[in-house]
Amino acid sequence: MNWKKVMVCVFAFSLMGGSVFADSITQKVKVWMNGKEIQDGGYIIDGKTYVPIREFDGVVKFNSDTNKVEFIKPNVHIFLFNGDTVFGNVNKGKLKFNVFCQVDSLSDDVASVKVAITDPSGKVKDIQSQDVSGSQKDNFWFRTYDFTYDFSSAGKYKVGFYIKATKTSDYVLVSQKVITALN
Numbered sequence: 001m002n003w004k005k006v007m008v009c010v011f012a013f014s015l016m017g018g019s020v021f022a023d024s025i026t027q028k029v030k031v032w033m034n035g036k037e038i039q040d041g042g043y044i045i046d047g048k049t050y051v052p053i054r055e056f057d058g059v060v061k062f063n064s065d066t067n068k069v070e071f072i073k074p075n076v077h078i079f080l081f082n083g084d085t086v087f088g089n090v091n092k093g094k095l096k097f098n099v100f101c102q103v104d105s106l107s108d109d110v111a112s113v114k115v116a117i118t119d120p121s122g123k124v125k126d127i128q129s130q131d132v133s134g135s136q137k138d139n140f141w142f143r144t145y146d147f148t149y150d151f152s153s154a155g156k157y158k159v160g161f162y163i164k165a166t167k168t169s170d171y172v173l174v175s176q177k178v179i180t181a182l183n
Contacts, residue, residue: 028042029041031051053069053071056071058072059172060172073174076101076102076103078176080099081100082097089181090180092181092183093150097149099144101115102141110132111133111164112167113130115144118157120155120181127159128144130142151181153181156181160173
């Protein structure tokens with residue numbers, strides 16, 4: 001009878017010790033980037049912090065044949081023009097403007113690019129997209145046509161530059177600029 005109790009205790013303690021050991025190796029942590037919490041967070045494993053690469057505003061491609069992950073994050077500068085004037089703040093109401101994007105350090109061919117604007121409530125409106133496949137440009141300029149947008153409420157509007165890696169993939173945000181609409 002004592003032998004069975006000893007075995008049950010040894011088994012229970014080994015399970016508890018294993019889970020304590022596993023918890024010390026892998027710990028889920030909250031990760032904040034630019035004042036915003038990253039959705040998936042990160043993990044601490046053997047004293048190193050790991051964060052999913054898809055959280056860094058870039059295109060992630062996985063090649064299952066080579067077991068290789070590729071991260072595409074070009075350098076993108078976004079300029080907002082009202083006529084010939086560069087701006088960043090606006091008054092509430094309608095404004096006619098265009099978006100000029102300077103893209104460099106693009107390491108891979110991509111299918112297309114687009115510019116979209118997100119209002120303070122999170123509603124996204126596509127402004128313009130363009131197919132760039134086959135051009136293999138490491139740097140280029142992309143300027144939208146003039147368009148009119150209604151900054152209907154005060155707050156921060158985000159103009160985003162997106163890349164589509166392949167014709168069948170989704171657009172991924174790689175850079176953004178904030179327009180503040182004032183009362």
